[in-house]
């Protein structure tokens with residue numbers, strides 16, 4: 001199986017001396033194309049730091065991240081910004097919608113930012129899939145939390161980037177809405193052949209994934225059997 005994301009001996013330390021935090025302490029990870037991977041682990045284990053490295057939002061101290069055959073550490077800030085816009089659909093806990101734009105404008109925001117042509121047929125399909133077709137002229141504040149998260153999923157999918165990174169996407173939703181939104185996100189990722197990487201504390205969500213990797217103290221533990229884990233270093 002082809003790995004679309006390859007992380008090699010990735011390190012990111014904060015601070016110096018005794019107070020130094022090894023947020024990523026030699027992470028190795030291959031993520032297969034088209035699969036749904038969950039990254040879980042306790043608070044402070046390094047999940048968000050890893051997410052930021054894979055998404056080209058921050059530079060590591062050492063090691064390498066290759067996304068879709070692109071080595072991220074070789075890129076300058078501006079190139080990374082272009083990479084993020086074109087290659088990654090981001091989904092966050094707080095939705096990150098622009099309140100003064102309509103739902104339609106929010107969904108098209110990333111595509112317009114990247115100056116990509118809008119595929120109108122795909123837009124109709126995605127908004128139908130995510131049950132947003134009747135809310136396109138509304139504003140984010142007029143939608144429920146679940147509705148707003150469906151908008152951010154639509155915005156990520158519209159990029160057709162192939163990779164969707166989601167950081168606790170249901171963290172602000174009740175459990176019933178979480179299930180609905182996750183079901184839609186998972187089936188949309190499958191239908192549109194996206195590689196979905198999701199950070200979550202929620203073990204119910206982890207059960208829906210093709211693969212679960214757990215982080216601890218800046219390292220990846222891979223499941224080797226029922227409730228057994230080993231480091232990948």
Ligand SMILES: Nc1ncnc2c1ncn2[C@@H]1O[C@H](COP(=O)(O)OP(=O)(O)OP(=O)(O)O)[C@@H](O)[C@H]1O
Pocket residue numbers: 014015021022023041042043044045046047048049050
């Ligand atoms: N900018 C920073 N400056 C200093 N320390 C940081 C910084 N960012 C993260 N850290 C530290 O690095 C470690 C890993 O943080 P990270 O946010 O990646 O963990 P996490 O697993 O995502 O935690 P959570 O589940 O609480 O979001 C933590 O000890 C955190 O305090």
